[in-house]
Amino acid sequence: MRFVDLIEKKKEGRPLSAEEIRYWIRGYVSGEIPDYQVSALLMAIFFKGMNPDETLELTMCMMHSGDVMDLSAIHGLKADKHSTGGVGDKTSLVLGPMVAACGVPMAKMSGRGLGFTGGTLDKLESIEGFRVNLERKDFVDQVNRIGIAIVGQSGNLVPADKKLYALRDVTGTVNSIPLIASSIMSKKLAAGSDVIALDVKYGSGAFMKTPEDAVKLAQTMIQIGTGMGRKVRAVISSMEAPLGKAIGNALEVEEAVRTLQGRGPEDLMDLCMAAGSLLLQEAGGAASAAEAERRLSEALKSGRALNKLADMVASQGGNRYQILHPEMLPKARCQTAIISDRCGYVHDEKAMELGSLAMRIGAGRAKKEDDIWNEVGIVLKKKPGDYVQKGETLAVVHHREMLTEEWKDSCRQAFIIAEEEPEVRPLIYEII
Ligand code: URA
Numbered sequence: 001m002r003f004v005d006l007i008e009k010k011k012e013g014r015p016l017s018a019e020e021i022r023y024w025i026r027g028y029v030s031g032e033i034p035d036y037q038v039s040a041l042l043m044a045i046f047f048k049g050m051n052p053d054e055t056l057e058l059t060m061c062m063m064h065s066g067d068v069m070d071l072s073a074i075h076g077l078k079a080d081k082h083s084t085g086g087v088g089d090k091t092s093l094v095l096g097p098m099v100a101a102c103g104v105p106m107a108k109m110s111g112r113g114l115g116f117t118g119g120t121l122d123k124l125e126s127i128e129g130f131r132v133n134l135e136r137k138d139f140v141d142q143v144n145r146i147g148i149a150i151v152g153q154s155g156n157l158v159p160a161d162k163k164l165y166a167l168r169d170v171t172g173t174v175n176s177i178p179l180i181a182s183s184i185m186s187k188k189l190a191a192g193s194d195v196i197a198l199d200v201k202y203g204s205g206a207f208m209k210t211p212e213d214a215v216k217l218a219q220t221m222i223q224i225g226t227g228m229g230r231k232v233r234a235v236i237s238s239m240e241a242p243l244g245k246a247i248g249n250a251l252e253v254e255e256a257v258r259t260l261q262g263r264g265p266e267d268l269m270d271l272c273m274a275a276g277s278l279l280l281q282e283a284g285g286a287a288s289a290a291e292a293e294r295r296l297s298e299a300l301k302s303g304r305a306l307n308k309l310a311d312m313v314a315s316q317g318g319n320r321y322q323i324l325h326p327e328m329l330p331k332a333r334c335q336t337a338i339i340s341d342r343c344g345y346v347h348d349e350k351a352m353e354l355g356s357l358a359m360r361i362g363a364g365r366a367k368k369e370d371d372i373w374n375e376v377g378i379v380l381k382k383k384p385g386d387y388v389q390k391g392e393t394l395a396v397v398h399h400r401e402m403l404t405e406e407w408k409d410s411c412r413q414a415f416i417i418a419e420e421e422p423e424v425r426p427l428i429y430e431i432i
Contacts, residue, residue: 003027003037010044018057025061025160035167042164042173050178052223058178059224062186065160069192071107073140077283078107080193081275082184084217085117087205087355088242092120092150093256094264095272095279097308100147101299102276104284107143108150109157109191113364113372116205116355118252121152122364126250126330126374130318146311158186175207181220188225195231195283197275198222202429203240205351211236211429218432233278236429237271241349241384244268248363248377251398254326260306265383267427272296274428330375332398338411343390346382348416354378357411361399373400378411385424388417 001023006016016024024041027033050058071078079099083089096106110132113119121132132152134142142149161183168174168183188196198221201207202214218234225232244265246255258264259272277292286292299305306323314320322328358364362373379396382388394415397403 003033003041007037007040007044010041010048013048015051015054018053021054021057022061025058025065028163029065029160038164038167039171039173042168042171042176042179045179046173046176049176052220055178055182055220056224056227059182059186059189060228062158062160062164062182063190066156066158066190068190069136069157071140071192074105074107074143076105077195078143078193079104079195079197079279079283080106080108080188080191081197081199081279082188083199084180084184084201084207086201086239086243087116087118087351087358088244088247088252089118090120090123090244090246090252090256091199091268091271091275093123093253093309094259094268095276096148096150097260097312098272098296098299098305099276099279099284101304101308102280102284102295103147104279105143106148106150107139107191107193108148109153109187110150111153116352116359116364118247118249118355118364120150122372123249123252123256124150124313124316124318126253127313127322128319130313131316134316142312142315146308146315148308148312149316150312151316153187153191157190161186177213177217177220180207181217181224185221185224189228189230193230195279196225196233197278198232198234199271199275200234200236201239202236203238203351205242205355206239211238215430215432222432231282233282234432235271235274235278236432238425238427238429239351240425242351242354242380243271245380245383246377247354247358247380248398249372249374250329250331251375251377251379253322254329257306257309257323257326260300260309262300267383270427274431278431332375332377332400334399336397336399336403336408337393338395338397338408340388340390340392340394340415340417341412342417343388344417344419345421346384346386346388346394346415347418347422348384349380350414350416353410353414354380357407357414360407361397361401361403376400382415385422388415
């Protein structure tokens with residue numbers, strides 16, 4: 001087989017055979033097929049797409065390119081949740097403990113933030129002593145003992161995705177539905193859970209810009225998961241504005257704790273309820289969405305969900321008192337208010353812009369090897385639909401170094417304010 005023939009075939013819009021896809025992934029991981037040829041194939045896929053059989057075959061080949069986790073030692077149906085990424089997205093820190101408190105084991109592998117999006121591991125590491133690397137045996141024991149563990153990817157999980165994702169990132173081929181679906185699902189399937197809730201985002205702060213494309217991506221991932229014998233459901237949600245009010249690692253942990261105390265922002269709570277309800281229906285024996293929501297509400301009200309997070313933190317070496325008393329989390333030396341220079345309704349808050357601004361003051365990384373500062377970030381004081389007076393605070397920036405005037409102006413301009421009252425679209429577009 002010659003790789004150039006695969007490129008030609010895809011360029012003409014013809015489907016690749018299972019054998020050709022296996023040859024591609026095997027040859028690329030082993031280093032026999034060079035980056036420049038794979039880049040050309042990725043671009044052809046970007047324009048011509050892949051049919052469901054090709055996408056499933058690609059996912060399976062990627063999944064089997066490295067280790068596959070065996071979670072059979074964990075009792076019951078194991079649940080996992082995946083978000084396609086966004087700004088202020090601390091859902092895993094709230095949803096995981098809520099679902100675990102309802103008796104569904106959450107065995108979760110999370111990632112780090114890159115660019116304008118945050119990552120659950122970075123958020124958890126803002127808790128003193130928290131360890132994201134557990135031996136497989138300790139991971140399994142912890143899930144059996146307290147019902148939840150959130151860790152980084154261990155071992156050699158899906159090496160094909162590591163290489164392909166890095167190449168897609170620099171060749172303009174990230175936002176292709178079959179490539180995103182196979183990348184995400186190969187990792188979820190290799191991580192070994194039986195039931196997966198996907199939070200597929202659309203909007204200016206997401207890979208998918210429209211809800212229709214987010215639905216297509218979700219359907220593709222559901223088809224792959226179902227084809228591999230897993231139960232997969234999806235929530236389609238907006239990422240036009242950041243989720244909740246806090247952006248930045250320790251600030252987001254604090255917001256997650258307040259949400260578990262029943263004092264969190266409405267959009268975050270709604271999303272956790274929707275995705276949690278899917279997991280309880282598929283893995284927790286809930287007969288309906290109403291029953292699932294009742295059980296989740298009870299776990300919150302009784303304090304069991306918050307205790308679950310504190311137990312997980314303690315079990316992974318972290319300071320549980322920072323969860324029970326979030327005022328003990330790292331605090332920034334400086335706080336600066338961003339003041340509105342006009343009155344009107346907030347129509348939009350540009351998620352990508354605010355995520356990038358938070359990254360620039362140290363809340364995220366531009367390159368993998370950059371350090372991050374746990375305590376810095378942005379707390380939004382207004383959300384879309386709110387009225388703001390001239391001179392009122394739009395956001396409070398928590399920072400370590402001086403903010404430049406250019407940074408403050410960009411932050412102010414991320415809030416789109418106009419006279420007429422906006423029609424605020426619901427956070428959740430569809431549940432599949
Ligand atoms: N997240 C992933 O893991 N892969 C993608 O391709 C896009 C988002």
